[in-house]
Amino acid sequence: MAMSAIRAAATGRMTSQGGLRGMLYSTISSGLPFAPPQVNQANKEPPADPSPNLFVSGLSKRTTTEGLHAAFAKFGEVVHARVVTDRNSGFSKGFGFVRYANVEEAEAGIKGMDGQFLDGWVIFAEYARPRPVPGQGQFGNTYGQRQ
């Protein structure tokens, strides 16, 4: 019904998956105080390779790791979840990462939480990109890599 319209507008997938990410804000208003970041709908960029690692964006500044974990735990076993916060101040950057125990759960988590409301903001969930790598990094710690 009405939710389907919001769902479609939130995900922006409709028929084909365009590469639009940042497009929605907290409220769907007719007049935005500032112009939208991008209107590039001809961008053909594949989301990412299927992995248990999830990249969640569009989070509220008040959303924390616990809220993210609790939200995604409903669709699968969340091994680890983290909301990326600024190292200098410690405030949320507005996005985070969620790692499921399996890729199927990750897919279920995406389909379950992508375009949904969390803390009053529409969040976007997609597969996270593989990190440069391990061992020779800056921290040299086994924080979290691909399985």
Add this chain to the structure above:
DNA sequence: CCTGAGCGT
């Protein structure tokens, strides 16, 4: 911490 886009301490 605001303008919010974006792939991590």
